Amino acid sequence: MAKVLFEWDYSSYPGAKAYPNLFKPIQMGNLMVPNRIKYAATEDNLNDHNGFITDADVAYMRSRAEGVVGGLCFMQGVYMDEAGKGQGYVGQAACWDDKYVEGLKRIADAIHGEKAIAGFQLMDCGRVGAVEVESGHGPSTVPQRLRIFKPMYEMTNAEVKEMVQQHVDAAKRGVEAGFDVMEISGIVGYLISNFVSSYTNRRTDEYGGDIRGRCQAMVEIIQGVKEVCGPDIPVGIRLCSEELLNDVKGNTPEESMETYKIAEEAGADYISCTLGWQESIFPVISRDIPQGNWLYLAKRAKENVKIPIQMAYRLFTPDKPDKAVADGGLDIWEICRSMIADPLMPKKVLEGREDEIRHCVACNLCLARLFRDAPMTCYINPRCAHEHDENFTPKPAEEEKEIMIVGAGPAGMECAYVAAQRGHEVHVYDKRGEVGGTLLDASRAPYGDEELMTCVNYQKTMCEKAGVQFHFNNEVTDELIADEMPDTVVLATGPVYPVIEDSEDRDDVVNVLDVLSGKAQVGETVVVWGNRKPGIGVALFLAKQGKKVTIVGKEKSAGFDINPSFKWRYMIYLKQNGVMAYNDCDIEELNDGEIIVKTYDGYRFPVKCDTVVVSEREANESLKKIVQAEGIELFVIGDALVPRNLSSAVHDGYRIGLRI
Amino acid sequence: MPVNAEKEITKLWRNLHNAQSEICKTFYRWREVAIEVAGPDVKPLDIALKAAEMMGKDMGKNFLPRLNWLKGEETFMMNLGRALAGIWVTEGGTAMAEKGENPGEIFIRCTRCPWPTAAKEFGVPMEEVALTRERLFQTILEDVNVFFNINLKIEMLKAIPRGEGEYLLKLYKEE
Ligand SMILES: Cc1cc2nc3c(=O)[nH]c(=O)nc-3n(C[C@H](O)[C@H](O)[C@H](O)COP(=O)(O)O)c2cc1C
Numbered sequence: 140m141a142k143v144l145f146e147w148d149y150s151s152y153p154g155a156k157a158y159p160n161l162f163k164p165i166q167m168g169n170l171m172v173p174n175r176i177k178y179a180a181t182e183d184n185l186n187d188h189n190g191f192i193t194d195a196d197v198a199y200m201r202s203r204a205e206g207v208v209g210g211l212c213f214m215q216g217v218y219m220d221e222a223g224k225g226q227g228y229v230g231q232a233a234c235w236d237d238k239y240v241e242g243l244k245r246i247a248d249a250i251h252g253e254k255a256i257a258g259f260q261l262m263d264c265g266r267v268g269a270v271e272v273e274s275g276h277g278p279s280t281v282p283q284r285l286r287i288f289k290p291m292y293e294m295t296n297a298e299v300k301e302m303v304q305q306h307v308d309a310a311k312r313g314v315e316a317g318f319d320v321m322e323i324s325g326i327v328g329y330l331i332s333n334f335v336s337s338y339t340n341r342r343t344d345e346y347g348g349d350i351r352g353r354c355q356a357m358v359e360i361i362q363g364v365k366e367v368c369g370p371d372i373p374v375g376i377r378l379c380s381e382e383l384l385n386d387v388k389g390n391t392p393e394e395s396m397e398t399y400k401i402a403e404e405a406g407a408d409y410i411s412c413t414l415g416w417q418e419s420i421f422p423v424i425s426r427d428i429p430q431g432n433w434l435y436l437a438k439r440a441k442e443n444v445k446i447p448i449q450m451a452y453r454l455f456t457p458d459k460p461d462k463a464v465a466d467g468g469l470d471i472w473e474i475c476r477s478m479i480a481d482p483l484m485p486k487k488v489l490e491g492r493e494d495e496i497r498h499c500v501a502c503n504l505c506l507a508r509l510f511r512d513a514p515m516t517c518y519i520n521p522r523c524a525h526e527h528d529e530n531f532t533p534k535p536a537e538e539e540k541e542i543m544i545v546g547a548g549p550a551g552m553e554c555a556y557v558a559a560q561r562g563h564e565v566h567v568y569d570k571r572g573e574v575g576g577t578l579l580d581a582s583r584a585p586y587g588d589e590e591l592m593t594c595v596n597y598q599k600t601m602c603e604k605a606g607v608q609f610h611f612n613n614e615v616t617d618e619l620i621a622d623e624m625p626d627t628v629v630l631a632t633g634p635v636y637p638v639i640e641d642s643e644d645r646d647d648v649v650n651v652l653d654v655l656s657g658k659a660q661v662g663e664t665v666v667v668w669g670n671r672k673p674g675i676g677v678a679l680f681l682a683k684q685g686k687k688v689t690i691v692g693k694e695k696s697a698g699f700d701i702n703p704s705f706k707w708r709y710m711i712y713l714k715q716n717g718v719m720a721y722n723d724c725d726i727e728e729l730n731d732g733e734i735i736v737k738t739y740d741g742y743r744f745p746v747k748c749d750t751v752v753v754s755e756r757e758a759n760e761s762l763k764k765i766v767q768a769e770g771i772e773l774f775v776i777g778d779a780l781v782p783r784n785l786s787s788a789v790h791d792g793y794r795i796g797l798r799i
Numbered sequence: 800m801p802v803n804a805e806k807e808i809t810k811l812w813r814n815l816h817n818a819q820s821e822i823c824k825t826f827y828r829w830r831e832v833a834i835e836v837a838g839p840d841v842k843p844l845d846i847a848l849k850a851a852e853m854m855g856k857d858m859g860k861n862f863l864p865r866l867n868w869l870k871g872e873e874t875f876m877m878n879l880g881r882a883l884a885g886i887w888v889t890e891g892g893t894a895m896a897e898k899g900e901n902p903g904e905i906f907i908r909c910t911r912c913p914w915p916t917a918a919k920e921f922g923v924p925m926e927e928v929a930l931t932r933e934r935l936f937q938t939i940l941e942d943v944n945v946f947f948n949i950n951l952k953i954e955m956l957k958a959i960p961r962g963e964g965e966y967l968l969k970l971y972k973e974e
């Protein structure tokens with residue numbers, strides 16, 4: 140009989156009726172898992188630089204454990220060597236000594252406290268490792284493609300055997316700490332994948348050669364780990380179903396499927412299907428990739444092995460994984476970023492509260508921060524990684540106030556529901572007839588930006604549930620403020636758009652939002668003024684209609700406000716769509732049919748254009764004076780304070796919502 | 800104020816050429832520093848070759864993200880040849896990559912090079928100029944070779960500082 144850790148009965152929940160395949164049990168090894176949900180291992184950089192678990196990480200994990208409603212909850216991969224060659228992140232948890240067991244036990248206990256199954260992950264970061272030391276280790280000395288990673292040196296045969304033993308010893312410590320499932324991370328360019336791949340493994344000993352030889356280290360690890368785990372603790376492995384490394388002679392898809400069969404033969408109880416490496420030139424999880432794009436790989440994996448197949452990768456809503464499970468193309472829905480953005484996401488699905496989910500917008504800021512040695516932050520979820528911090532938790536207001544929020548964009552809406560939840564009477568005014576502010580138009584930019592609206596949809600639900608009162612089609616004036624005399628005014632009015640000299644009456648100079656909403660007429664040859672994300676978004680929007688677009692902007696590089704893990708995609712799209720960007724430049728003159736561009740160092744040249752689209756933005760000073768003159772408490776948030784991005788709007792709104 | 804294209808281009812061109820001539824001069828100024836620090840027991844040629852190795856190693860790293868095996872070996876080699884010729888062009892030379900006589904062979908031809916002129920100003924022997932360039936290109940290939948698991952070689956057949964009128968280098972695959 141399979142072991143049952145916690146009893147769960149989902150039958151009375153609406154989510155179990157809507158997605159019956161996600162809320163039915165599955166046996167993994169000798170363990171019965173009550174549902175098909177797994178929070179996938181996620182490095183968060185929250186632990187101390189010696190690898191000890193912190194309160195922040197325990198609290199982070201506890202909230203994700205609550206989210207999986209009895210399913211699998213995995214902690215971040217631990218590194219296992221004292222030398223730190225396998226350490227990929229400054230705040231990565233360590234497990235190379237018994238002294239770490241006590242901290243790891245806190246995580247297992249926190250997960251168990253939510254009646255979820257605790258998963259432990261062994262992760263030597265290989266080519267992505269050695270974050271705090273000079274050089275890393277790998278099967279062969281293959282130079283790094285990306286400069287941010289450390290040089291690699293070939294492990295001796297004895298060092299490979301030692302590394303295998305380190306996995307086994309760490310697994311033993313994981314068992315001692317109380318974890319229920321053991322996982323070996325062989326994904327995205329970490330050590331096991333380095334051994335498996337023809338790109339990075341050129342060895343001639345028993346750990347290299349053909350695909351069997353390249354899998355030998357993995358096989359020894361699986362066998363060794365299984366031995367210390369015993370029959371009741373399933374052992375799984377995350378393995379690339381496609382490396383996407385054809386340009387550097389990586390494994391073929393057939394070879395990757397061979398690795399799955401070898402892992403199964405070696406005794407793996409499940410496989411988590413992953414794809415791509417950090418070094419791949421193909422995008423895998425950014426917003427431009429449609430949701431559900433990769434499910435065919437899980438299906439292919441299932442055709443090759445009999446053990447359960449789990450998979451994440453842009454599966455942000457329950458419908459697709461539910462169907463995949465029903466069709467026999469997937470066994471367990473793995474979730475990573477969707478639960479960074481909303482730790483309770485699957486719980487809300489189960490409880491029929493899908494409209495209360497704060498959806499991940501696949502911006503990859505969380506990843507970008509890890510590689511810059513910064514603790515986890517989420518673009519869209521201000522509480523992420525602050526779960527332990529009282530200052531980030533909404534508490535009842537000491538004094539209930541009447542609050543006027545001007546602007547129903549993401550900053551104003553975030554502030555509104557948080558303040559209302561704390562007991563304030565909140566009124567949101569907007570000159571438009573609906574919520575969303577500038578995002579209503581900005582989300583019309585191509586390559587997945589429509590997903591940004593999920594943020595406002597969530598905020599709208601939360602506002603309605605918290606009793607926020609809306610006043611649409613209502614432009615706030617000095618008089619209105621003087622009449623209403625609220626206790627607090629929050630100006631979330633969005634940015635203002637600067638005027639190019641002598642362009643006031645010209646119809647060939649138009650605003651970015653009017654272009655995106657279709658209100659403005661645009662010629663065939665266009666100059667976009669502004670090289671931040673709004674400028675790039677509208678440039679691509681127009682280029683996709685076949686227009687010839689040139690960007691002119693003051694920032695040193697186009698899209699400097701987009702995080703590096705996503706920016707490279709936009710740079711490729713600009714190139715593919717023939718958009719030229721003149722950075723570190725400004726528009727000096729506006730003539731008929733052309734503008735004069737001036738570079739930062741004084742060169743001038745003409746660029747032909749029928750239309751200039753203004754996407755440069757400035758802080759919004761309106762209404763400030765009257766609020767101050769009336770002695771009303773004032774906060775300015777979002778682009779009205781300093782034009783930035785959606786994330787800053789949400790984070791500003793949340794923080795001020797907590798403070799009032 | 801209307802743009803005077805001739806004036807703008809002349810200004811840009813002049814500044815570009817000044818910057819390019821500074822590349823060679825800066826290298827030779829540093830050569831003098833290194834010779835003085837190393838003392839009389841070290842041969843200047845050895846210093847120059849060591850510099851070429853260190854610079855080549857670093858430049859090779861820049862090549863890796865841009866090279867791609869997907870389009871096949873011939874395109875790969877031509878792109879690599881173009882990237883090597885591009886180094887000369889950035890420095891103010893005139894250089895190009897051409898298909899070789901045999902498959903798996905590319906020629907890199909440079910018909911105008913700023914280095915010999917700058918070298919003369921600093922009293923650098925002409926043979927050193929030729930050998931340094933060859934060593935630079937050879938070391939660039941080292942990481943490329945390991946990364947793509949190939950064995951490419953580069954050989955200098957002609958050199959301007961040797962009075963041969965042009966540089967000609969053969970990039971080829973050693974079987
Ligand atoms: C911030 C971050 C940290 C991650 N850390 C790990 C890790 O420690 N171990 C691991 O196997 N995968 C790790 N991953 C990969 C995820 O588990 C997951 O496979 C991937 O993000 C795709 O799923 P998603 O589209 O649901 O985010 C990480 C991903 C992110 C975004």
Ligand code: SF4
Binds near residue numbers: 477502504
């Ligand atoms: S930072 Fe971006 S990608 Fe990461 S979880 Fe948050 S919204 Fe998603």
